[in-house]
Amino acid sequence: MTPSPTAAGVFALPLASTADIAAGTSWLRFRPPPDTACEPGQFFMLSTVAPSPVAYLGRPFSIGDVRDGEWFFMLRALGRGTAWLRTLELGTMMRLVGPLGVGFARDESKVHRMIAGGIGLAPFLFLARRLRTEQPEAAIELYYGERDARSHIELTADEKELFDTVERFTDDGSLGIAGSVVDGLENRWAEPEVAWYGCGPQPMLRAAAAKLEEHDVDSAQFAFEERMACGFGVCQACIVPNRYPPPRYHLLCTEGPVLEIGKVAW
Amino acid sequence: MSSARLTATCGPITFQNPVLAASGTFGYGSEFEHFFPVASLGGFVTKTLFVEPRDGNPAPRVAETSTGMINSIGLANVGWEAFVKEKVPDLKATVGAAKMLVNIAGNSPDEYRAIAARVEGDRERIGCAGIEVNVSCPNVKEGGTNIGCDRDQFQAAVRGVRQETSLPIFVKLSPNVTDVVPFAGCAMDEGAEGVSLINTLYGMQIDVEKRRPVLGTGSGGLSGPAILPVGVYWTYKVRAAFPDLPILGIGGIATWRDALQYLLAGAQAIQVGTAAFVNPLACVEIIAGLERYCSQRETTITELSGAAHREGRLAEPATWTG
Ligand SMILES: Cc1cc2nc3c(=O)[nH]c(=O)nc-3n(C[C@H](O)[C@H](O)[C@H](O)COP(=O)(O)OP(=O)(O)OC[C@H]3O[C@@H](n4cnc5c(N)ncnc54)[C@H](O)[C@@H]3O)c2cc1C
Ligand SMILES: Cc1cc2nc3c(=O)[nH]c(=O)nc-3n(C[C@H](O)[C@H](O)[C@H](O)COP(=O)(O)O)c2cc1C
Ligand code: FES
Numbered sequence: 389m390t391p392s393p394t395a396a397g398v399f400a401l402p403l404a405s406t407a408d409i410a411a412g413t414s415w416l417r418f419r420p421p422p423d424t425a426c427e428p429g430q431f432f433m434l435s436t437v438a439p440s441p442v443a444y445l446g447r448p449f450s451i452g453d454v455r456d457g458e459w460f461f462m463l464r465a466l467g468r469g470t471a472w473l474r475t476l477e478l479g480t481m482m483r484l485v486g487p488l489g490v491g492f493a494r495d496e497s498k499v500h501r502m503i504a505g506g507i508g509l510a511p512f513l514f515l516a517r518r519l520r521t522e523q524p525e526a527a528i529e530l531y532y533g534e535r536d537a538r539s540h541i542e543l544t545a546d547e548k549e550l551f552d553t554v555e556r557f558t559d560d561g562s563l564g565i566a567g568s569v570v571d572g573l574e575n576r577w578a579e580p581e582v583a584w585y586g587c588g589p590q591p592m593l594r595a596a597a598a599k600l601e602e603h604d605v606d607s608a609q610f611a612f613e614e615r616m617a618c619g620f621g622v623c624q625a626c627i628v629p630n631r632y633p634p635p636r637y638h639l640l641c642t643e644g645p646v647l648e649i650g651k652v653a654w
Numbered sequence: 655m656s657s658a659r660l661t662a663t664c665g666p667i668t669f670q671n672p673v674l675a676a677s678g679t680f681g682y683g684s685e686f687e688h689f690f691p692v693a694s695l696g697g698f699v700t701k702t703l704f705v706e707p708r709d710g711n712p713a714p715r716v717a718e719t720s721t722g723m724i725n726s727i728g729l730a731n732v733g734w735e736a737f738v739k740e741k742v743p744d745l746k747a748t749v750g751a752a753k754m755l756v757n758i759a760g761n762s763p764d765e766y767r768a769i770a771a772r773v774e775g776d777r778e779r780i781g782c783a784g785i786e787v788n789v790s791c792p793n794v795k796e797g798g799t800n801i802g803c804d805r806d807q808f809q810a811a812v813r814g815v816r817q818e819t820s821l822p823i824f825v826k827l828s829p830n831v832t833d834v835v836p837f838a839g840c841a842m843d844e845g846a847e848g849v850s851l852i853n854t855l856y857g858m859q860i861d862v863e864k865r866r867p868v869l870g871t872g873s874g875g876l877s878g879p880a881i882l883p884v885g886v887y888w889t890y891k892v893r894a895a896f897p898d899l900p901i902l903g904i905g906g907i908a909t910w911r912d913a914l915q916y917l918l919a920g921a922q923a924i925q926v927g928t929a930a931f932v933n934p935l936a937c938v939e940i941i942a943g944l945e946r947y948c949s950q951r952e953t954t955i956t957e958l959s960g961a962a963h964r965e966g967r968l969a970e971p972a973t974w975t976g
Contacts, residue, residue: 618931622681625716636709
């Protein structure tokens, strides 16, 4: 099933709750108006309604989960803007622009395999939740790597149920298997009937794409990141080099953020 | 439909209200349609169009500043033919009472002439109210000097456009000169119907960890609330020098109060750029704010335009003393 992008809107919503889940990482929860649908892999631009002295522009965040009609964003403080967003008080009026972009296509497959690096975990809980209901027979697997145990996001019991397999990696071996997700997948790249999904730092995605191509896997959907000013296709900031120009670039916020790896000039 | 109080007359063009969406921040006109009806705007200005498509600059193309951003998009655009074939049909259904200005540029005065001729040739088909000439473009044949900052090239570009079209022309002035006023005068002398001001200011941000500029091209154009006073200043100066030259005020407008500053300084209408990235509803909120202000004070946009000059306290802005 290929998601059709929902028409985006501008929502002014109070920050309903936050929860710390790992070092520098929290869930932000919002109560949207009823019947505002979004698809896994889509994103929102988040800012505060009162202009911020710290971050003028909005910041893009994947829709992290949708439960009981509520929206959850998994936020990691990596710079000025994200650090500030983590300090906001409950009830702060936020502006959410979205849902934006094109998310993951969810074609039938025996196995759905997600590879996540760091905060690249963000879109996968929601993706797994959808796949669970749409394709109950399919196996859903998560391969999730972090720098260390402190950064590692511990899944709740409910979240773990979304996956048939969860394999955890840390660079320093302080939790799960020592080493990278890409190395950890060893000889599983060539397995048949696997739908591949990826999200994480660019070097991880590049390494994973190289492995997949080496094993003649011709389809995999990766969620990419680029600097964004608008998020809805007007500023032309968010370019990703196109493997088959013209045009020379993909516009990530409208053509992505999820792209087939074959479309990208790595 | 806006109330009659909001009607904004800019030379030959009458806008239903004084709020336009600025070039490069509104796509080709239909991208905002799911946020609000484009037909509710006074108008909008298209992304700068060249005759040929352009890919633009390498990433990163934007850097955030404390109250704005620096961009080096590089005037990426689909080119004239694709605009007419692929973008205009969508627009026709949605534009309503809003007026479209087509923004054009070239890499030499000859290219300005060429794109103006294309607009003139297709004017019925696209249904535009006028042309905005973006002169902030490097002349590739003249070692990359900014056409908008060089009097002779500026004059040649505006003259070329004027000779090719009878559509109303607004020349979009660059603030990256010592004095904007003579450029406004030159545009007027060359037969432009009005001026738009200001475009972005040169700017650079340096990544102190990597010890190099953030943007892929090194530097770019600063926009957003940071530049509001600069735009208001030049609007005031140009209005003082040429009281009859229509002005579209641009730069840092995010609220109706910001818009009002430009109107009082002498603009007949204003454009909103960067603010609409953060808040896609900025334009409609500004229209509502101006509407409220005008009805509470029983005044009109026409009456407000230039009112800061009539108060008489400052015939001329004071020069700096230190
Ligand atoms: C489609 C998409 C979905 C995302 N989803 C999530 C998510 O669910 N959870 C999460 O924690 N993060 C997510 N990110 C990354 C997040 O947007 C960045 O970490 C954030 O913008 C960094 O802002 P900053 O001010 O903290 O960083 P700084 O480095 O201080 O920011 C400076 C500038 O660079 C931009 N920038 C820096 N890093 C990134 C980046 N990785 N991606 C895009 N822009 C960047 C910022 O927007 C800002 O304009 C996503 C990014 C994209 C593009
Ligand atoms: C990302 C971006 C792209 C722009 N592209 C164009 C353009 O193509 N042509 C143009 O004349 N001005 C362009 N501008 C300048 C704006 O139209 C406007 O003059 C400037 O940003 C100041 O207004 P603001 O502070 O409201 O953004 C661009 C500005 C931004 C931020
Ligand atoms: S972020 Fe503005 S076009 Fe993609």
